[in-house]
Amino acid sequence: MSEDYDVVIAGAGPAGAQCARDLASRGYDVVVLETEPEEQFPRTSNKSTAGTFPSMMTAFGIPDDVVMNYTDSVVLESPNDHFVQEQAGAVLEFADFKWFLVDDGREHGAEYRFDARVTAPIMENGEIVGVEYNGSEEVYGKIVVDATGPSAPLAKALGVSDLKRENHAIGIEYELEGVDVSHPGFADLTDAMMLRLDHNLAPGGYSWIFHTGEDTAKVGLCYIQNDIHERNAREGFTIDDYLEFWMETDPRLHGAERIEGIQHRGSAHIQPPGSLSTDNFVAIGDTVPTIDPLWGEGIHKGMKSARAAASTVDACLDNGVADTSAEQMALYDKLWHRDVAPRMDSRLLMTHLLYLAPNERYDTLMADLRRLDENTLAKANRGNKAAIARLLHLGDLPLLAELAQTRHAPGLGDVLKRGVDETANAVPTPSWFR
Ligand SMILES: Cc1cc2nc3c(=O)[nH]c(=O)nc-3n(C[C@H](O)[C@H](O)[C@H](O)COP(=O)(O)OP(=O)(O)OC[C@H]3O[C@@H](n4cnc5c(N)ncnc54)[C@H](O)[C@@H]3O)c2cc1C
Structure with missing residues (x-):
C-alpha cells in the first residue's frame, strides 16, 4: 500500500x-x-x-435504488395547526x-x-x-x-x-411500522416529510415524521442543548424519553412499533x-x-x-x-x-428566533405561512431579511430583544438590529397588529 x-x-x-x-x-x-x-x-x-430534494439527487448523480420513498410535500406542524407546501423530495436509505x-x-x-x-x-x-x-x-x-x-x-x-458545547444539537430517530399517516384531525402525511414545532415534544428544537411507504415512517426529534431547551424541558427527561413520550401521546403513533434493531442518533453543531x-x-x-x-x-x-x-x-x-x-x-x-451556505447569519438568526418562540407563536406562524405568497416564503427560506421581516409581528419585538441579549446569536447584533428596523417598518396592513 x-x-x-x-x-x-x-x-x-x-x-x-x-x-x-x-x-x-x-x-x-x-x-x-x-x-x-x-x-x-x-x-x-x-x-x-x-430526507433530501431532487436538486441533490440530480447534482450528485444519486440512483433511485437508494431511495426508500419519494415524497410530494413538506408539512410544517405546530401544536394546533399545520401548513402544507407541495414540494418533491426523497427519503433515502x-x-x-x-x-x-x-x-x-x-x-x-x-x-x-x-x-x-x-x-x-x-x-x-x-x-x-x-x-x-x-x-x-x-x-x-x-x-x-x-x-x-x-x-x-x-x-x-x-x-x-x-465547536462549542452550547451549540451542540442532538437527534434521535426510530423507524416505525403501524403509523397512521392519515389520521383524522391532522395533515395527511402520506408521501410527506413532516416537521413539527412543539416544545412539549422537542423543547428548543423540532420533531418529525417522514413517511417511508405504507404504514412505515422515520420518526424522530432533535434539539440544541442550551438554555432555551432547559427553559422548556421536562424534569429528568432524556432525548429518548421525549421520543417515547411522543409515541405515547400522539394518536398517529399509538399502534406503532419500532422496527427491530433500527435506531438512528447523532449530533451536530448549530453555529457560525x-x-x-x-x-x-x-x-x-x-x-x-x-x-x-x-x-x-x-x-x-x-x-x-x-x-x-x-x-x-x-x-x-x-x-x-x-x-x-x-x-x-x-x-x-x-x-x-x-x-x-450563503447567508448563514440570517439563517442562524431565524433558527434561534424560532426555537425561542413559545408554542402559541408556532400556531400563528402557520397562519402567517398560509398568508404569504410562495415567492416571499422562498426568499425568507433563503435568508432574505426583508422577507423574514414579513413573518415577524410587532409582538415579536420582545423576543428579538431577548435574542439580542443572549449568547445564542454571536455576531448577529447587526442583523438583529436590521431585523427589528425592518419589522417596525414592515407593517403594511392592520392585520399585522394582533
Ligand atoms: C437523527 C438525525 C437525522 C438527520 N436527518 C437528516 C435529514 O433528514 N436530511 C439531511 O439532509 N440531514 C439529516 N441529518 C444530518 C446529516 O445526517 C448530517 O449532516 C450528515 O450526515 C453529515 O455528513 P458528514 O459526512 O459531514 O458527517 P457524518 O455523516 O457524521 O460522517 C462522518 C464519518 O466519519 C467517520 N468518522 C468519525 N470519526 C472518525 C475518525 N476519528 N476517523 C475516521 N473516521 C471517522 C464516521 O464513522 C462517519 O462515517 C440528520 C442527522 C441526525 C443525527
Whole structure:
C-alpha cells in the first residue's frame, strides 16, 4: 500500500465519500480513512433520516435504488395547526446511500481503509502533512481533508474548528411500522416529510415524521442543548424519553412499533463556521459545521462542501505546481460562503428566533405561512431579511430583544438590529397588529 497520496480524507460520511468521488474521477490519488469496520459500516454512523430534494439527487448523480420513498410535500406542524407546501423530495436509505458513495468512489479509483480511526495530524514546520491513525499508523498527503463530522480530530488540533458545547444539537430517530399517516384531525402525511414545532415534544428544537411507504415512517426529534431547551424541558427527561413520550401521546403513533434493531442518533453543531481551511488542509461537512441550522439539512450541504473542497484541491494541485498554502486553500472558504451556505447569519438568526418562540407563536406562524405568497416564503427560506421581516409581528419585538441579549446569536447584533428596523417598518396592513 502506498503511504503518499495527493489527498487524504478522514471520514466516509456523505461529505468525505463525495469528496473522494469527485477527486478520484478527476484522476487524483485519494485515500479515505474510516473508523468503522467495513463489514459493519455504517453501523454507528447510520445516523440520518436522510430526507433530501431532487436538486441533490440530480447534482450528485444519486440512483433511485437508494431511495426508500419519494415524497410530494413538506408539512410544517405546530401544536394546533399545520401548513402544507407541495414540494418533491426523497427519503433515502442512509446506509445504502453511504455504500453507493463508497462503491462509486472505488470504481473511480479512490482507496478506502476501514477500521482506521484518525487520531492526530502529522505536522512538519507547523503545517499538516499527513495523519496518524489507529495509534501508530501513518499516511501522508499533499492535502488533508477532515470529514469526520462533529468529532473533528484534525480540525480541532489545527484550530480550524471551534465547536462549542452550547451549540451542540442532538437527534434521535426510530423507524416505525403501524403509523397512521392519515389520521383524522391532522395533515395527511402520506408521501410527506413532516416537521413539527412543539416544545412539549422537542423543547428548543423540532420533531418529525417522514413517511417511508405504507404504514412505515422515520420518526424522530432533535434539539440544541442550551438554555432555551432547559427553559422548556421536562424534569429528568432524556432525548429518548421525549421520543417515547411522543409515541405515547400522539394518536398517529399509538399502534406503532419500532422496527427491530433500527435506531438512528447523532449530533451536530448549530453555529457560525469560523475558519474552514489552513495550509494543506480543509474541513468539510458537519466538521465545520455545514448543516443548515434551520431544518437540519446536512446531506446536500455536506456534499456541496465536498464539491467546493474538490474544486479547491484541483485549483491548488493542478498544473503540476502545487501551491497548497493557506492563501490558496482559502479559495474553499470563498466557495463555501458563496455556494454552500450563503447567508448563514440570517439563517442562524431565524433558527434561534424560532426555537425561542413559545408554542402559541408556532400556531400563528402557520397562519402567517398560509398568508404569504410562495415567492416571499422562498426568499425568507433563503435568508432574505426583508422577507423574514414579513413573518415577524410587532409582538415579536420582545423576543428579538431577548435574542439580542443572549449568547445564542454571536455576531448577529447587526442583523438583529436590521431585523427589528425592518419589522417596525414592515407593517403594511392592520392585520399585522394582533
Ligand atoms: C437523527 C438525525 C437525522 C438527520 N436527518 C437528516 C435529514 O433528514 N436530511 C439531511 O439532509 N440531514 C439529516 N441529518 C444530518 C446529516 O445526517 C448530517 O449532516 C450528515 O450526515 C453529515 O455528513 P458528514 O459526512 O459531514 O458527517 P457524518 O455523516 O457524521 O460522517 C462522518 C464519518 O466519519 C467517520 N468518522 C468519525 N470519526 C472518525 C475518525 N476519528 N476517523 C475516521 N473516521 C471517522 C464516521 O464513522 C462517519 O462515517 C440528520 C442527522 C441526525 C443525527
